[in-house]
Amino acid sequence: MNAPQHLELDLLALPKVVPDLRRAVRQHLGAPCSDVQLCATELVANVIRHVGEGTPVRLRVTRADGDRIRVEVTDPDPRALPVLLCATGDDESGRGLALLDAVALRWGVEQGAVGKTVWCELREAGYA
Template structure:
């Protein structure tokens, strides 16, 4: 990863600060980011790691390898964890597909939709943020 800068944005007493990283979306960063998320949360939290992988993978596949992104992982009220991936292309929006058994791709958002309690897109003028929230899991 190019820059990993955890910050204490909105952190409550006793909770870890948000994890924020700015990096280039390339395949070799995905496992590094998964490890950073696990280390930050202090538990496996496989659903969060899956969401990070799928959201970053979507940027790589649909916006382009090497795209600069910002990744944020934060605890939210109600015991959840929010994952956000922001990229500089507001025009390429995620689409929930219904992949068949023969399809070689198209399952990323289906997986995310299955594990997230909710997800969506915040579209800006010069960027978009795809986000999801999952249960925090056991600590």
């Protein structure tokens, strides 16, 4: 039996929700999916760090184009846009988007009238 095509979770961006979020993604995909879990975690962590802890977000994980997984996190702040940084060995932060950029096929931001959606796509075969 195939897993549903779409997972959607409304949650507050808090560090304590990350383990449940990772578990929900794995259950939805029905297989080991560390890269997908990493991307979902990093996108929510960016909201926590740059928009604010406790911000309401919507996480979506969707099978796209047959062989891709799309991860999206929507938050209400259209101004706090993600920036890919080059962290040095001494930096304590700034590696999240670099990790996402390394494992994702592509990623981007869609701005809305209220809020934004940061998304990435991964090859489905790559997560198993």
